[in-house]
Amino acid sequence: MIHILTTGGTIADAILDRIVHSAHRINLKGESMRKKLKKNY
DSSP states (O other), rough: HHOOOOOOOOHHHHHHHHHHHTTOOOOOSOOHHHHHHHHHO
């Protein structure tokens, strides 16, 4: 989708590379909220 928003794939790849490189990973424990909500419906 980001390839559509930018002028070219190379620019989109560079943007995503910057975002992912500076991102922090957070490890969560427990069941997914999606699974919990799905069980209720």
